[in-house]
Amino acid sequence: xxxxxxxxxxxxxxxxxxxxxxxxxxxxxxxxxxxxxxxxxxxxxxxxxxxxxxxxxxxxxxxxxxxxxxxxxxxxxxxxxxxxxxxxxxxxxxxxxxxxxxxxxxxxxxxxxxxxxxxxxxxxxxxxxxxxxxxxxxxxxxxxxxxxxxxxxxxxxxxxxxxxxxxxxxxxxxxxxxxxxxxxxxxxxxxxxxxxxxxxxxxxxxxxxxxxxxxxxxxxxxxxxxxxxxxxxxxxxxxxxxxxxxxxxxxxxxxxxxxxxxxxxxx
Amino acid sequence: xxxxxxxxxxxxxxxxxxxxxxxxxxxxxxxxxxxxxxxxxxxxxxxxxxxxxxxxxxxxxxxxxxxxxxxxxxxxxxxxxxxxxxxxxxxxxxxxxxxxxxxxxxxxxxxxxxxxxxxxxxxxxxxxxxxxxxxxxxxxxxxxxxxxxxxxxxxxxxxxxxxxxxxxxxxxxxxxxxxxxxxxxxxxxxxxxxxxxxxxxxxxxxxxxxxxxxxxxxxxxxxxxxxxxxxxxxxxxxxxxxxxxxxxxxxxxxxxxxxxxxxxxxxxxxxxxxxxxxxxxxxxxxxxxxxxxxxxxxxxxxxxxxxxxxxxxxxxxxxxxxxxxxxxxxxxxxxxxxxxxxxxxxxxxxxxxxxxxxxxxxxxxxxxxxxxxxxxxxxxxxxxxxxxxxxxxxxxxxxxxxxxxxxxxxxxxxxxxxxxxxxxxxxxxxxxxxxxxxxxxxxxxxxxxxxxxxxxxxxxxxxxxxxxxxxxxxxxx
Numbered sequence: 001x002x003x004x005x006x007x008x009x010x011x012x013x014x015x016x017x018x019x020x021x022x023x024x025x026x027x028x029x030x031x032x033x034x035x036x037x038x039x040x041x042x043x044x045x046x047x048x049x050x051x052x053x054x055x056x057x058x059x060x061x062x063x064x065x066x067x068x069x070x071x072x073x074x075x076x077x078x079x080x081x082x083x084x085x086x087x088x089x090x091x092x093x094x095x096x097x098x099x100x101x102x103x104x105x106x107x108x109x110x111x112x113x114x115x116x117x118x119x120x121x122x123x124x125x126x127x128x129x130x131x132x133x134x135x136x137x138x139x140x141x142x143x144x145x146x147x148x149x150x151x152x153x154x155x156x157x158x159x160x161x162x163x164x165x166x167x168x169x170x171x172x173x174x175x176x177x178x179x180x181x182x183x184x185x186x187x188x189x190x191x192x193x194x195x196x197x198x199x200x201x202x203x204x205x206x207x208x209x210x211x212x213x214x215x216x217x218x219x220x221x222x223x224x225x226x227x228x229x230x231x232x233x234x235x236x237x238x239x240x241x242x243x244x245x246x247x248x249x250x251x252x253x254x255x256x257x258x259x260x261x262x263x264x265x266x267x
Numbered sequence: 268x269x270x271x272x273x274x275x276x277x278x279x280x281x282x283x284x285x286x287x288x289x290x291x292x293x294x295x296x297x298x299x300x301x302x303x304x305x306x307x308x309x310x311x312x313x314x315x316x317x318x319x320x321x322x323x324x325x326x327x328x329x330x331x332x333x334x335x336x337x338x339x340x341x342x343x344x345x346x347x348x349x350x351x352x353x354x355x356x357x358x359x360x361x362x363x364x365x366x367x368x369x370x371x372x373x374x375x376x377x378x379x380x381x382x383x384x385x386x387x388x389x390x391x392x393x394x395x396x397x398x399x400x401x402x403x404x405x406x407x408x409x410x411x412x413x414x415x416x417x418x419x420x421x422x423x424x425x426x427x428x429x430x431x432x433x434x435x436x437x438x439x440x441x442x443x444x445x446x447x448x449x450x451x452x453x454x455x456x457x458x459x460x461x462x463x464x465x466x467x468x469x470x471x472x473x474x475x476x477x478x479x480x481x482x483x484x485x486x487x488x489x490x491x492x493x494x495x496x497x498x499x500x501x502x503x504x505x506x507x508x509x510x511x512x513x514x515x516x517x518x519x520x521x522x523x524x525x526x527x528x529x530x531x532x533x534x535x536x537x538x539x540x541x542x543x544x545x546x547x548x549x550x551x552x553x554x555x556x557x558x559x560x561x562x563x564x565x566x567x568x569x570x571x572x573x574x575x576x577x578x579x580x581x582x583x584x585x586x587x588x589x590x591x592x593x594x595x596x597x598x599x600x601x602x603x604x605x606x607x608x609x610x611x612x613x614x615x616x617x618x619x620x621x622x623x624x625x626x627x628x629x630x631x632x633x634x635x636x637x638x639x640x641x642x643x644x645x646x647x648x649x650x651x652x653x654x655x656x657x658x659x660x661x662x663x664x665x666x667x668x669x670x671x672x673x674x675x676x677x678x679x680x681x682x683x684x685x686x687x688x689x690x691x692x693x694x695x696x697x698x699x700x701x702x703x704x705x706x707x708x709x710x711x712x713x714x715x716x717x718x719x720x721x722x723x724x725x726x727x728x729x730x731x732x733x734x735x736x737x738x739x740x741x742x743x744x
Contacts, residue, residue, distance in 0.1 A: 024510045024615035025644075086456045097454060099462065100431060113702045121611050123428065123643040124680035125417045125466050126687055126698055127725065128710040132430075132462035136455075153512040181452045185372045205454065223451030241446040245460055245713060252709045264457065 018146045021046060027103060027120060028151050032080030032144040039079060048151040051095035052082070080144045086136035087227075088179050090160055093204025098135045101150040105131035107142035110254040120148045139260040140246075141253040163191075163201045178218060179227050181207045186221040193219050238265060269354065270332055272311040278332070279314055279356070282324050287315045287362070298357050301344040302404075305606060305660060306689050310337070310351040317362040319437055319445055319475040326473065327443030329356055329719055337721045338473045340381065340412030343404040345607055346688030348415060348468045352723035352732065360411045363475055366390050374481040375434055380411030380474050387479060396481040399426040402684070403592055414474050417466030419684035421517040421591065424642040425550075426482065428684065430465040435478040438464060438471070441720035450478045463710060468686050469721040471714040485516070485550035489560035490578040492587045493567045494541040498522055498625075501543035502617040504570040505641040508547070509614045511566060513559050517548040518642030519591050525638045525649075528597035529590045538573045545641065546591050594638040595649060601634060602651035608667050609685035610674035614644040623673055624648045631666040633659065645683035646674070672697055687725045695727050 020029045023046050030039050036052055043049055077085070083098045104118035118124060118131040134142055177199070182190045187206040191198060197210040212218065218226050238246065243265070250257070250266045270278075272290050279288045295309035311334075316322045329336040335355030342349055351357050360381035368377040371394055378387060384405040387398035401420035402408055408418070414436070419428045426432075435450025448460045464471055495501035501520060508518060521529075522543045529535045537544060545567070549559035564575045578584035598605050612620050621637065628635035628650065639647040648670060652659040671681050675697045682691060695704060707726050723732035 022613065022615070024506065025613040026509070027613075088454060088456065092454065096431070099459065100427070109702075109706070113705075115702045115706045116699070117703065117706060119611070119680040119698065120678045121613055121644060121680055121683075123419060123423065123611050123640075123645050123683040125428070125684055126681045126691075126695070127703075127707045129430070129462050129466060130706055130710055133458055133460070133710075135459070135462070137458040140458075156512065156514075179456075181454060183373045183452055206452065225452060225455045227456045239447065241448060242460065245446075245448075246458070248713050252712055 021048070021151075022120075023048065025121075026151050026153075027122070027148055029104075029120065029146055029148045030079055031146050032083070033078050035076060035078055036082050037076070043151055044154070047154050049154045049157070050101065050149055051091045051152055051157060052089055079147060083135055083144060083147065084138045088181065088205070088207050088209075090162055090200075090202055091157065092207075093202060094158060095152065099132050102131050102135065102147055103150065104148040105134065106145040107134065108145060109142055110256065110258050114145065115142075118148070122150060138263045140263045140266060141249060141259065143259065161203060163203065164199075176212050177209065177228070178212045179207060179209050180218055180224065181205060181226075182221045182224040186224070190219065190221060190224075269311070269334060275312045275332075275334065275356065278328065279312060279325065282328060283314055283316060283321055287317070287321075289313045289315070298339065298342075298351065301339070301342045301347060301349040303345050303347040303350075303606070303688065303690050304604065304654065305664065306347050306350060308350055308352050308354060310357040311354055313339075313357040313359055315359050315362045319439060322358060322363075322439045322473055322475050323443050323445055325356065325358055326439050326441070326720075330442055330717070333719070335719045335722050338411065338415070338469045340409035340415070341383070341404070341407045343402075343408045344412060344416060344688065345609065345685040346416075346682065346690040348686050348688035348721070348724060349412075350689055352689060352721075355719075358473060360409055360473075360475075363411070367476065371396070371481075374483075375478050376481055377476060377478050378410055379476055380409060380414065382410050384408050384410060384413055391481055392484070395484050397484055398432065398479055399482045400429045400432055403595065410477060410479070411474055414465050414477060415467065415469045416684065416686045419640065419643075419645065421519050421546075421640060422548075423640065423645075423684070424518055425514055425516040430462070432480045432482070433461055433465050433477055434480055436461065436464055436474045437476040438474045440472045441715040441717060446472070453480070463713070466686075468688060468725050470711055470725055472720065485556070487553035487556045488516070488548060488550045488584065489556045490546070490548045490584045490587050491560055491563060491567075492537075492576045492578075492590070493545040493547065493563075494538050494573040495543045495545070495567075496540050496571060496573055498543045498621055499618050500571045501545055502621050502641070504545060504567050504572070505617055506615050507566050507570060508563055509642060511562065513549070513562050515547050515559065515563065515642060516550045517546065518640070519546040520544070520637065520639055520641035521546070521590060521594055522637040524601070524634070524636030525594045525598070526590070528600055528636070529594055531600060532597035533589050533593060535586075535590045541573060544590070546587055591638070595647075598636060598649055598651055601636070602653060604654040605649050605651050606663050606667070607647050607649045607685075608670060609682045610646050610648075610671050610679060611683040612644045612646065612674050612677045612679035614642065616677045616679075617641060617644060620646065620673065620677065624670055627666050627669050631662045633662050633666060635666075640683070643683065644679065646670075668694060689724060692723070692725060692727050695725075 018031045106116045184206050194210050199209045201208045246266050276290045290312045294313050299307040299309040335353040337351040338358045339349040340360050363379035363381035366378045401422050402418040413429045417429050438446050547563050549556045634651045636649045650663045671694050718731050
């Protein structure tokens with residue numbers, strides 16, 4: 001299917017018609033433009049949830065700084081943005097992240113063609129998992145239209161084991177939030193070094209959410225990764241093979257560089 | 268024109284040494300198919316490299332000489348993925364069999380990809396860890412094969428297929444470059460090439476080493492074997508268990524044909540009048556596992572189960588599992604050849620789908636037995652027949668296509684764990700549009716722009732392949 005150009009009569013598709021929940025099979029198909037908050041509101045009536053912390057926070061003490069932070073970070077994002085950024089979150093140790101939840105995606109290619117990969121089931125190995133690859137791709141290769149996702153019963157979420165410093169809130173500056181994941185063996189050392197910069201930390205995934213000081217970048221550890229929140233990804237580092245492959249996929253999927261040019265450091 | 272076999276042997280021997288190169292009639296026969304034996308094509312040479320560099324040397328030589336090459340692990344694949352479709356060189360991973368590093372504190376292990384699946388767990392089980400993917404072939408299938416096919420297994424329902432357990436890979440690209448992806452902490456926010464490489468059926472390159480995730484063994488395991496008087500009652504119980512929100516570690520179903528074969532082979536006992544059985548395993552903290560298995564028992568009895576047996580100790584649990592793990596092997600008593608299909612549907616559609624499978628087999632006049640991962644709707648109808656009779660081969664292929672077509676109509680997939688390979692390449696259009704298949708072709712081109720690396724698999728109508736299809740079919744002797 002092609003998106004019509006201006007000379008053709010308009011075709012209107014109600015994007016809400018894409019929404020479909022299968023309670024028996026624990027999956028939902030949702031338009032990429034819905035907010036994660038709206039998605040989970042719809043699912044709440046059926047006792048289900050996409051287990052992203054920001055949208056689950058209301059189940060916990062609502063005034064905790066962590067909840068306020070998570071709500072700010074995640075609730076307003078659309079599903080498409082949220083998949084595109086693939087931010088770490090606080091239920092990841094229990095229930096994974098977008099790459100674990102996406103069964104199928106439909107998307108527009110730069111050429112305007114509507115395409116799909118995956119299937120509306122939890123287990124499928126037919127063809128390449130391009131729908132999982134586009135997680136975290138920040139709109140560089142395709143424009144997402146809808147996703148079919150795994151959902152879980154709300155009551156299967158366990159209490160969080162998050163470390164929150166007592167002086168939390170003294171130093172909140174959203175523009176300087178960083179997220180750093182290290183090997184389990186480096187976690188305590190990284191926490192100590194970051195010390196007062198730490199907002200909260202998740203020992204299950206050895207991830208630290210912190211506030212970077214103007215003076216220096218993060219201390220790095222072997223095998224770690226670090227990212228900033230919602231900005232162009234200065235800290236996303238690429239090995240030579242990774243950088244080459246990103247460029248290659250951009251050439252193949254978006255040869256005229258229309259989709260979010262410059263993102264992911266692709267030049 | 269392809270080099271003759273003798274020239275290939277000479278050249279490859281100069282690269283790897285004589286011990287690592289094999290050719291001749293017996294080699295051609297042994298490597299002309301994997302566990303999917305309907306289609307066959309012989310290689311000219313089989314090589315056994317023992318390092319990433321040696322694999323890269325062979326691949327570069329193949330590219331320079333325009334010789335097709337296909338990687339192969341243990342040859343247990345069920346869709347013809349390791350069949351050398353255009354002949355040439357088979358690159359066996361048999362000698363890539365070393366565990367290179369065990370990092371217990373970070374729960375990960377680095378291994379060459381010829382290591383057998385169960386050997387990974389054996390290396391760490393004394394520390395309370397294991398490699399979770401457990402395909403039925405796990406006692407022989409290799410890590411590389413599991414990566415290529417994104418293998419599942421009975422415990423996929425809770426622990427996932429192979430992909431989430433692979434943290435990084437070293438891969439020889441189709442033009443012989445050594446590429447490294449991942450290997451550090453998982454979950455990096457950017458695009459993850461492992462999503463494409465795991466499950467790529469050897470089309471994007473040859474993975475020679477991989478970091479795998481080690482998962483803690485569960486504290487407690489409760490296993491039940493449940494007998495039902497009808498297949499429908501059994502499959503409705505599956506839907507009811509999944510719908511209740513209980514997430515068993517495994518939820519497996521076997522029908523009467525399988526049970527008869529297992530009883531004859533291993534002495535499994537079950538009540539008179541049993542038409543199907545469920546094997547259900549719940550694990551986790553002791554109280555939670557017990558609570559879940561009791562919930563399962565209640566649901567099963569409500570659905571009319573004849574008997575619910577809960578294993579009282581580890582030896583009884585192992586006995587229960589023999590029925591599941593050896594079921595397909597036991598079917599060897601029924602006919603000379605078995606083709607195991609692999610389709611997926613939403614679990615809620617199981618009752619109707621199974622009735623459809625029996626009807627298709629009856630109409631085709633071939634035998635069928637069902638033993639499969641019911642919890643995630645992953646069907647494995649096993650057709651048993653004699654592949655010396657071309658008419659039976661045609662009937663099996665046609666019946667398989669009907670079943671796959673219905674899986675797709677019900678919103679499912681052509682394959683949940685066996686892959687597309689050569690077996691289902693012509694069915695891809697049932698599931699994907701032309702535009703969808705073009706995307707699949709673009710993904711292949713990221714790494715593989717030529718026609719030499721595992722040719723004629725997964726993506727239909729590839730250049731240089733369609734004219735060979737008839738040559739592969741029905742040459743069993």
